[in-house]
Amino acid sequence: MLAQQLVNGLVVGSIYALFALGFTLMFGVLGVINLTYGFYLSIGAFLALFATQHGVSIWLALPFAALACGAIAVVVDGLLLTPLRRAKAPELASLMVTLGATLLLYSLANAALSTDIRRFPPSVIDGSAIDLLGVRVTLTQCLIVGSAGALVAALLWLMNGSRLGMGLRALAERPDTAALMGVNAGALVRLVSMISGGLAGACGVLIGLNYNAIQPYMGEVMMLKGFAVIILGGLGDIRGALVAGLIIGLLETLTAGYVASSVKDAVGFALLVLTLWIRPSGLFGRIAVKRA
């Protein structure tokens, strides 16, 4: 049973990590908590659903949904956050504006899509589980764990190993002076929105495939977990998001398996509050916490 529970936890943790990656990247570079982020997850799942219902292969639908969500994220950022950046509005204004936008977008999606739960056509992917020494895993679960690892590696390379990453880090540290250093700030902001939105969209497709539970509000539920993951991992810390996602996923699963499933959901938030008390800069503590 323990082996199976560890696999369960690994899958849940990878999902949390996948979801938190784009969220933390947005904060790390753009310096805003963008609450619309969870919405891209819902939209990604629905776009892929519609595509596959029209006979498109999931391997095409997945990148299509990711790109479309990235594009939506760019538009939302341009409409809501760019004006605030320009007006040098206080940091919390962007949090509030995305909060309102989230409510607006979910309400619209709910009206347009209804809250009925839906699933991918069963022919889209082989959903059956294989038995490995008594532990059952599905293809989708392998896909989720694999892509979480691969995407973290790719993002770390992008941020630390590429020329683009230098620009992104400059933008993160000194948004006003980055422009002076020949960094096209506007383009980088759009790029980060694109990547983050795409990550959320792809994550939505994978969740939809794994659980067969596609619903407009699916992103909202993930968002609450996302807060815990990015605080525990350290706001803006990509490696932290991976580790924190796995920790929370595993702890939740083990709590449900060996303590009580009723307190499972408290694990993430308990860790959130604990992190704030003990180590506000997160697991790795590398991110300079902005002090008041």
Add this chain to the structure above:
Amino acid sequence: MSAPRLEIDALTVRFGGLAAVDDVSFAVASGTVHGLIGPNGAGKTTMFNLISGLVPPSAGAIRLDGERIDALPSWGRARRGLARTFQNIRMFQDMSALETVMTGMHSRLDESLPAALLRMGGFRKAENEALAKAWELLAFVGLADAAHRRSGDLPYGDQRRLEIARALALEPRLLLLDEPAAGMNPSETLALEALLEKLKAQGLTILLVEHDMHFVMRLCDEITVLNFGRKISEGAPHMVRADPVVVEAYLGAKVARSLEAPQ
């Protein structure tokens, strides 16, 4: 001899691996105007942020009248009589000039929450006295006519003077002025200089950062020169401007000569 008003003792701060202020020591004697000069990036504003408590030091000590203040938060230092202005003015945009000055009296004003809620006699008295003093201070910096204007709407030079009035409202033992003449036209600079001379005559201790060397040389009793985070020279104005190290690092030969010429 009594302790100096401000004593900076082997102060160091590092950002990442870089030392922005590196083992600097100097003292500001009570009742003097002390200048802090040096090229851009020398660590002057960082030094101000260290003294006023916006940046925690990596090593060293800061003493105000012999008492260590380097572990205190900025508001704790303000209560002990340390006031400052900012290089890029920080106004409370929506407040009137009068309210702005009264905000500066925060730590000197004895108004408890219950007193304010019940509008007790003590509260009314404190508020009225503060108001009277705020009018005086506005008159002192020449802004009495602008008392009811939104401070964010005041012209640049007036905002600088309002910021000084706000700092004076704190009844400081030490006033830190970060480039008070920056962006001012010559006549505004002269008015400012007259204002500071008046404060100096009242015995206020001032530490100032300024790029206008004529202004600094005329006003200061003592000058400390920073370069790349280190102290490279200090002394009376005539000594500093003659110091070849300072001329080389900051002033340049031409400026140094012009400073020596009678104005």
Add this chain to the structure above:
Amino acid sequence: MPEFIDDFLFTYQTLVYSLGINGLLALSMYVVLALGQLSLGQAAFMGMGAYVSALLTVKIGAPFLLVLLAAMLVPALAALIVGAPTLRLSGVYLALATIGLGEVQRIFFLNSELTGGALGLSGIPMKGGLVSIYGSLGLALVAFIFVARSKIGRAMEAMREDELAAGALGVDLPAYKLAALVVSAMLAGLAGALNAHVTSFISPEDYGFHAAVSILSYALLGGIGSPFAPVLGAFILTLLPEVLRSLADFRGVVNGAIIVLVVIFMPRGLMTWRMGRIGASTRRPS
């Protein structure tokens, strides 16, 4: 009493009570926003007040005034625990920590036998009414006006405009932030207790994230130039779905759109008038 007046009062009783209670909630949000902080835990504080008061009334029949007092103290304590670690961090942390508080509380309510789990608590006697609700709102308004026109009000506005400069003038930033959060939690707790005692039934879902966002939208729409503004915002947003029933269909859309539009285009809210911050006559002495 003539029948039609009686009918009128009956018909609009819940609405009239909601106006007052939401006004109190808007004020609880105002205290925090007024010094530049953001709490998304107002609904959680409200729920805490509601549950504590309902349990005290139902289980041990405590006197109503005592019940209200307890409903303010318990959320205050929670505010201390959640608020304290975030005070020296950027404002984002408080916002996230208060969301966390709401979730932890929801899980507690759902799993505790005492609170009736998802079934909530029903049969709470009607003890609140016009006097307790509007009396509380009136007292809170007067108190906020007096506080705004004192050194405390000046310090709060200074913090909102420029925290750094306020600190350099001697404003004890963490103390102010914590005090504001505690007062805000007390007010929300009071509102929750009053609400529980006029609706007779409470359950955990009443105090979720959506409720927190609604409370924020009251204050944002009204503005924070004076304590009247958030109350106005609460009144408008409470009446809107009643007056425009067709809008009720799109309540989420309307609330969301209001927040977005106000923050971007009208950061001062509807009521832009800014109350003075001096508690005496500001006439120039001759």
Add this chain to the structure above:
Amino acid sequence: MITRRLALAAASFAAMIYAGAAAAQTPVTIGAIEILTGPNNKYGIAIKNGFDLALDEVNKAGGVLGAPLAIAYEDSAGNKDQALNAARQLIGGKKVPLILGPTLSNEMFAVGPIAVERKIPIVGTSTTANGITAIGPYVFRTSLPEADVVPVTLRTAKEKLGVKKVAVMYGNDDAFTKSGYDVMKAALEKLGIETLTTETFGGKDTDFSAQLTKIKSLNPDAIVVSALVEAGAGILLAKKALGIPDSVRVIGGNGLNSPQVPTVAREAADGTLVGSPWFIDKPDAANQKFVAAYKAKYNMDPDQFAAQAYDTLFIVAQAIKDAGAANPEKIRDALGKVKHNGVMGPFSFTPDRDPADTSGVVVIEMKGGKFQIFK
């Protein structure tokens, strides 16, 4: 002048033609509070559909008291305060003599006391929680409480499948699934079935692997689940993926009694047992007529909420006729005496205003994506 006189004459002529016909009378308007918008609106809309279908038939048959019957709908959006406002509007403003709804038990706990205060009968068609009719003497319900349905299901499973030990799972964040669990717990104890473990989840959860892995290791004979469609389907899928054998059946409460379960869970739903106060394929003529009419009008299958609403409107119409006036007090007294034979089976109220007859309960089983009677 002439034209005016002509118009008047035309009007009185028209009035004469319609005199006596129910359509021209001021209708008898009753109120209904349902969730018509928001995340839970599918329940409210099914209920409204059921009402409207029955309303057409009642009015085609001459209405009540010589006038057509009408329903004034108010939307609660699933929000307690809005439900309260709606009830006050209906009672104080529109002066309705009776209220149908509200949709959720939670809303009834808030609205019920107001109806009782004003002595207006209020009839829940979908409020199954314990304690609903205890709110007061004007609160009725036509839906069989879970307490009447679940024991039948569990007893059948014990007798026909030999279920001796079970694992229990329930959604603990929802009043409906929580009260379903309370009933299950009591029924299991009464039947002497051993409960190996009790696991909870949230209604919006998607991952149930931790709970089901634990359950799998305990080897239960069956898994008793109180969940709504969303979580229920997820549990069925995860059960299959984790390799829990098909012989371990899922026994559900009313929440799993939905045609939506197999559309999501597909073959993983097969074998699921639920008890139902109503079943779409019940062969009697009244039911088949209802199903056909519903499909014709709304182009979709009815669910039990629609069926309960459909029956309820006939019960209420009968009570108004029996009362002889649109008077709340008289309608209340008449309601207590109504006997109706509808799509749910024979119906009457107990003295406590709950449904008296449980003979309509059927245990049904999912097979190949459709429910059928469990034999």
